[in-house]
Amino acid sequence: MKRLGLYGLLLLTSHFVMADENSFTGEVYVNPEQYQGDPPISGKMAADTCSACHGTQGRIFNEIFPPLAGLPKATFIKMMMDFKTGKRPSFIMNNIARTYTQQEIERMADYFSRQSAKPWFVKSEKKA
Amino acid sequence: MLKILCVLVTLWSTYLMAESRTGQTPPLWTSESWAEAIKAMPKGDVQRGEHLDAKAYCATCHGDKGVAPSRNTPSLAGQDPLYIYKALMDFKSGLWHIDNKSLGMHALTLPMNKQDMADLAAFYGVQVRPHQTNAAAVSAPPVMAACTTCHPASGDAGPAHSGPALGGQSVYYLVRQLNAFKHHRRNTDVGGLMGSMAQMLSDKQQEAIAKFYAQQ
Amino acid sequence: MTQISRRELLKLLGAASIMGGAALRPVYGKAAAKVVIVGGGIGGMITAKYLRLINQDVHITVIEPDSIYTFCPGSNDVLVGESISDFQRTYQHSKDRYQLQMIADRVKDIDFNRKQLKTGSGKKIAYDYLVLSPGPGFVFDNIAGWSKELADSKILHAWKAGKQTLMLRDQIRAMPQGGVMVIAPPPMPFRCPPAPYERASFVAEWMAQHNPRGKIIILDNNPGFVFQKQYIKYWKQRRAYGTDKASIEWISSTQGGAVTQVDARNMTVRIQNGETIRADVINLIPTNTANRLLIRTGLTQGKDWAAVNHHDMSSLVQKDVYVIGDSADFNIKTGYLAADQGKVVAQAIHARLHNQAPGQPLYVNDCLAKAGKDFGMTLTETYREREGKLQLAQSIQRPLSSEPENTFMRHFLVAAADNWQRSFRRDVFD
Numbered sequence A: 001m002k003r004l005g006l007y008g009l010l011l012l013t014s015h016f017v018m019a020d021e022n023s024f025t026g027e028v029y030v031n032p033e034q035y036q037g038d039p040p041i042s043g044k045m046a047a048d049t050c051s052a053c054h055g056t057q058g059r060i061f062n063e064i065f066p067p068l069a070g071l072p073k074a075t076f077i078k079m080m081m082d083f084k085t086g087k088r089p090s091f092i093m094n095n096i097a098r099t100y101t102q103q104e105i106e107r108m109a110d111y112f113s114r115q116s117a118k119p120w121f122v123k124s125e126k127k128a
Numbered sequence B: 001m002l003k004i005l006c007v008l009v010t011l012w013s014t015y016l017m018a019e020s021r022t023g024q025t026p027p028l029w030t031s032e033s034w035a036e037a038i039k040a041m042p043k044g045d046v047q048r049g050e051h052l053d054a055k056a057y058c059a060t061c062h063g064d065k066g067v068a069p070s071r072n073t074p075s076l077a078g079q080d081p082l083y084i085y086k087a088l089m090d091f092k093s094g095l096w097h098i099d100n101k102s103l104g105m106h107a108l109t110l111p112m113n114k115q116d117m118a119d120l121a122a123f124y125g126v127q128v129r130p131h132q133t134n135a136a137a138v139s140a141p142p143v144m145a146a147c148t149t150c151h152p153a154s155g156d157a158g159p160a161h162s163g164p165a166l167g168g169q170s171v172y173y174l175v176r177q178l179n180a181f182k183h184h185r186r187n188t189d190v191g192g193l194m195g196s197m198a199q200m201l202s203d204k205q206q207e208a209i210a211k212f213y214a215q216q
Numbered sequence C: 001m002t003q004i005s006r007r008e009l010l011k012l013l014g015a016a017s018i019m020g021g022a023a024l025r026p027v028y029g030k031a032a033a034k035v036v037i038v039g040g041g042i043g044g045m046i047t048a049k050y051l052r053l054i055n056q057d058v059h060i061t062v063i064e065p066d067s068i069y070t071f072c073p074g075s076n077d078v079l080v081g082e083s084i085s086d087f088q089r090t091y092q093h094s095k096d097r098y099q100l101q102m103i104a105d106r107v108k109d110i111d112f113n114r115k116q117l118k119t120g121s122g123k124k125i126a127y128d129y130l131v132l133s134p135g136p137g138f139v140f141d142n143i144a145g146w147s148k149e150l151a152d153s154k155i156l157h158a159w160k161a162g163k164q165t166l167m168l169r170d171q172i173r174a175m176p177q178g179g180v181m182v183i184a185p186p187p188m189p190f191r192c193p194p195a196p197y198e199r200a201s202f203v204a205e206w207m208a209q210h211n212p213r214g215k216i217i218i219l220d221n222n223p224g225f226v227f228q229k230q231y232i233k234y235w236k237q238r239r240a241y242g243t244d245k246a247s248i249e250w251i252s253s254t255q256g257g258a259v260t261q262v263d264a265r266n267m268t269v270r271i272q273n274g275e276t277i278r279a280d281v282i283n284l285i286p287t288n289t290a291n292r293l294l295i296r297t298g299l300t301q302g303k304d305w306a307a308v309n310h311h312d313m314s315s316l317v318q319k320d321v322y323v324i325g326d327s328a329d330f331n332i333k334t335g336y337l338a339a340d341q342g343k344v345v346a347q348a349i350h351a352r353l354h355n356q357a358p359g360q361p362l363y364v365n366d367c368l369a370k371a372g373k374d375f376g377m378t379l380t381e382t383y384r385e386r387e388g389k390l391q392l393a394q395s396i397q398r399p400l401s402s403e404p405e406n407t408f409m410r411h412f413l414v415a416a417a418d419n420w421q422r423s424f425r426r427d428v429f430d
């Protein structure tokens, strides 16, 4: 339990606030499993919501955000589920992982494992 | 097909060369400045280190007790504490800036003082280094003879702090570092020694060595 | 070699070369559809790229008057000294790699029956599918004394990054010691809800160094704002917020903060509670609506935003028309969401070209914002769709107000915010 850290605990015990509450305070959360019965979101559609950070097809190799392309399925799923449950505390990824259902995570794992582990584009943006 | 490959290789190397380092470069290490720094290193406190590891979320990327969960980040468990301490100082000063990937460590070390760094180093130092199970499956390429005085084939750290442990790191991480040394994008090594070692290696040799250490 | 058709070969070459960043060569069939995209901003360019990646048998045309796109994300950093060229991109690379036809022109009118666009230079452009991502429209006449002309010259908004960003930067630099800057956010919704407060926060940080007695007054059309708790906490710590030494003051709409009138000659603004405030820099952010083009062509049905089916972002008014980005009816307007929407549209058009139903969409807004060089924040906001309507499924911020201070998190999230800007630009334009 100690390893979970404070945020992990917050995640585990967190209340499920109804979605119509004021979102300014940033505490709206609907368990995604509630959308289980909806038409499935494809692995690509879900994975494309990550590309603004992790790069097109998860292929950004020279940034803080780690590349996802070519990660073995099992590794990816374990990391995402650990983020989702809070077992692996993160400043950013816990909330992101909690957005997706387990099935969506599995579909994304499938998608990313099939992407080439090469940079998407080799051009340099100017240095930070 | 060959043409395409050539283009790919050229593009890949331009990519590695593309970004230059930030503004002013902090001074390179000399054996004198490094000896001074060792003298000034505070004694590390394992428990404080554990607390800092949790507070700074190091485990997010480096894994529980410093055992990396993926290829993307190096393991810290069982690493030579002096090396960890040095790495943290180099991130903070900006000397370790291979490309923007190094900026995450830069941001996380900004709030640290020397005591924090020594404590974290002590904490990872007492963890068990990850060992791979099929060490026998790969054999050491001959060129590795140039490395083993400082990076023993066991994968452990070299004697008398001569070199960090490489065992159990991912191929991806090791190749990234070797390329960075080779192309002078990582100039953290005291006296530029690792740089000259890395310059000897072809891409194939890099890969073979990395594969060997990764399995230790 | 003879076994393989030219088309297949080209496809193979395309697949190989894309890894190195070389061009994707489409092979158009005779019946290849014409997709025309209006606006080469975030929404437009993402749609073009992501459509090309899944479909090499479609003509993609982008109409954009400017030759350089300046990203708004990051433009607040330019106000306090970052170089604007870091945030700019030209279209050449996208054009070559994704085989786009770029037309440097402005769309003036749309004939939905003929499926044809008319441009400023008089060109007529036919489409099979039309994607509209022209950014927002700005309203100036709801503040007495303001006009588009003034907004371009003296009372700037800098809510479209570019020339105005540099002009506002120069105004801030030219402020006298102890001067006052007013920042006035419009009523929600407007593009990038945290950006006015981020702007205030950055300028205050800059002032602490260059104009220590300078002051910023936020005159708000809203009773509250996103990341409010975090910003106010930070301002209390760093900007003496709430004391008479404060370098940031915020007057909410409940306190009558909304600007009703501006006097550009005397550099004063009048706010709802009757007060008149003198300032050296007045930065009014105009009320946002759908782009004028969409209002004029009836896509907004007389309302502020273009009505869309959130299942695929298709217009509820006209067939084969999609509206995305800041002009579309969507709870929140950000670049992140404009990009998500573009990907949804790419998927939808591709499906339709194959006589399939568009797949289920997902919209996630993972925002990273900064309050200063040592304080970053993040927000994850998810919208799912049911029966054409959005459902807010998640909106959670870090740091939570219930969390203890964590200096590591603060620093890391700043680096992550900068990283996001870079990787986002690359996702849109590379």
Ligand SMILES: Cc1cc2nc3c(=O)[nH]c(=O)nc-3n(C[C@H](O)[C@H](O)[C@H](O)COP(=O)(O)OP(=O)(O)OC[C@H]3O[C@@H](n4cnc5c(N)ncnc54)[C@H](O)[C@@H]3O)c2cc1C
Residues within 6 Å of the ligand: C038, C039, C040, C041, C042, C043, C044, C063, C064, C065, C066, C069, C071, C072, C073, C074, C075, C076, C105, C106, C107, C108, C133, C134, C135, C136, C158, C159, C160, C161, C191, C192, C195, C291, C293, C324, C325, C326, C327, C333, C334, C335, C336, C337, C338, C367, C368
């Ligand atoms: C200061 C500031 C900071 C921001 N920070 C962030 C941030 O951190 N994160 C985030 O997600 N979002 C941020 N945003 C919001 C983001 O910039 C917008 O939401 C996003 O640009 C919307 O994309 P779009 O395609 O709708 O419009 P735009 O990107 O504005 O593109 C519209 C394009 O259409 C062109 N155009 C307009 N009319 C016509 C016409 N008639 N014919 C042809 N072309 C036309 C324009 O020239 C323009 O290039 C910020 C905005 C501002 C102002």
